[in-house]
Amino acid sequence: xxxxxxxxxxxxxxxxxxxxxxxxxxxxxxxxxxxxxxxxxxxxxxxxxxxxxxxxxxxxxxxxxxxxxxxxxxxxxxxxxxxxxxxxxxxxxxxxxxxxxxxxxxxxxxxxxxxxxxxxxxxxxxxxxxxxxxxxxxxxxxxxxxxxxxxxxxxxxxxxxxxxxxxxxxxxxxxxxxxxxxxxxxxxxxxxxxxxxxxxxxxxxxxxxxxxxxxxxxxxxxxxxxxxxxxxxxxxxxxxxxxxxxxxxxxxxxxxxxxxxxxxxxxxxxxxxxxxxxxxxxxxxxxxxxxxxxxxxxxxxxxxxxxxxxxxxxxxxxxxxxxxxxxxxxxxxxxxxxxxxxxxxxxxxxxxxxxxxxxxxxxxxxxxxxxxxxxxxxxxxxxxxxxxxxxxxxxxxxxxxxxx
Numbered sequence: 001x002x003x004x005x006x007x008x009x010x011x012x013x014x015x016x017x018x019x020x021x022x023x024x025x026x027x028x029x030x031x032x033x034x035x036x037x038x039x040x041x042x043x044x045x046x047x048x049x050x051x052x053x054x055x056x057x058x059x060x061x062x063x064x065x066x067x068x069x070x071x072x073x074x075x076x077x078x079x080x081x082x083x084x085x086x087x088x089x090x091x092x093x094x095x096x097x098x099x100x101x102x103x104x105x106x107x108x109x110x111x112x113x114x115x116x117x118x119x120x121x122x123x124x125x126x127x128x129x130x131x132x133x134x135x136x137x138x139x140x141x142x143x144x145x146x147x148x149x150x151x152x153x154x155x156x157x158x159x160x161x162x163x164x165x166x167x168x169x170x171x172x173x174x175x176x177x178x179x180x181x182x183x184x185x186x187x188x189x190x191x192x193x194x195x196x197x198x199x200x201x202x203x204x205x206x207x208x209x210x211x212x213x214x215x216x217x218x219x220x221x222x223x224x225x226x227x228x229x230x231x232x233x234x235x236x237x238x239x240x241x242x243x244x245x246x247x248x249x250x251x252x253x254x255x256x257x258x259x260x261x262x263x264x265x266x267x268x269x270x271x272x273x274x275x276x277x278x279x280x281x282x283x284x285x286x287x288x289x290x291x292x293x294x295x296x297x298x299x300x301x302x303x304x305x306x307x308x309x310x311x312x313x314x315x316x317x318x319x320x321x322x323x324x325x326x327x328x329x330x331x332x333x334x335x336x337x338x339x340x341x342x343x344x345x346x347x348x349x350x351x352x353x354x355x356x357x358x359x360x361x362x363x364x365x366x367x368x369x370x371x372x373x374x375x376x377x378x379x380x381x382x383x384x385x386x387x388x389x390x391x392x393x394x395x396x397x398x399x400x401x402x403x404x
Contacts, residue, residue, distance in 0.1 A: 006049035016320035022050035024081035029160030084145035158242040161225040275316035289331040291316040302352040
């Protein structure tokens with residue numbers, strides 16, 4: 001069957017990353033959602049449904065049919081991008097009768113639909129509201145694990161790394177310097193990964209996966225479960241359990257139970273824990289976040305003005321794409337920093353939430369000029385040999401002009 005991966009009308013729960021990423025572009029374990037589902041499900045045709053303003057972004061990212069590009073030719077399997085990977089749920093979807101939709105409350109988990117039914121409905125509505133299917137589609141109510149917020153993904157990430165190991169290609173036995181120290185058998189190094197003398201890897205509590213062209217520099221300590229993405233560098237830092245690095249990152253200092261998307265830098269000393277950090281982020285030296293209150297109480301996160309209890313005592317920060325921090329920047333517990341901010345001042349930000357395109361120091365944040373932000377993004381991406389396209393610029397303008 002053809003596969004359609006969709007984000008639903010609860011995508012804002014993944015703010016601030018959701019303003020620039022469809023939910024199926026969120027990364028955890030070793031893959032983003034699209035890459036993971038393509039490995040779980042053999043399908044020649046994969047299509048994507050997302051919020052309308054992210055259509056061009058998704059098309060550029062995945063080179064797949066998106067929204068109005070989709071042409072229904074065959075029966076399809078629809079899967080919610082926020083579904084936590086679960087073999088039992090997948091089996092129910094695969095083996096369901098035709099024209100069956102699975103719901104958890106008002107959340108559409110997935111559906112197995114004929115081409116006739118699919119041509120009767122508007123797929124874009126999947127990302128806008130609770131969709132009503134024709135009466136001849138059977139509804140099945142199930143209890144399905146779905147991510148609702150970024151901290152849900154962080155808390156699952158260690159398990160996701162272990163699960164994704166089954167979906168990774170087989171790596172040849174690693175060639176490791178006799179002067180490196182490896183504990184545990186679950187160390188998987190791509191043949192083109194570089195692990196020189198003086199590296200410590202502890203895989204006794206979970207796998208350590210170092211992907212193609214990644215470099216682990218001397219004096220680095222890695223404690224699994226950890227995934228180091230393609231072309232990323234660990235700069236003599238400490239990468240503790242539950243961390244995933246996307247492609248092209250540079251990471252030093254200390255990182256714990258955190259996810260960092262592609263091409264972001266934390267090259268110097270400083271602690272980041274229980275956090276989700278976007279693409280093209282640069283954290284200046286000694287940037288630190290708190291992930292635990294002194295009174296060990298539950299942490300509440302403010303998302304677009306609404307205070308959301310997390311149910312956890314350990315929550316770090318959430319940083320949108322293209323944001324930069326100056327040296328010595330300190331983030332309070334559970335902070336949210338929006339898209340394309342530039343914050344500095346060497347002091348503690350006590351704000352619970354910083355909106356997109358903000359520039360300044362604690363207590364004195366002004367609007368980051370759009371043209372200046374675009375110029376910086378051009379320079380940053382060109383330094384990595386990547387193009388800041390018209391699609392990128394249009395997304396900057398959309399986010400700057402509207403409250404997302």
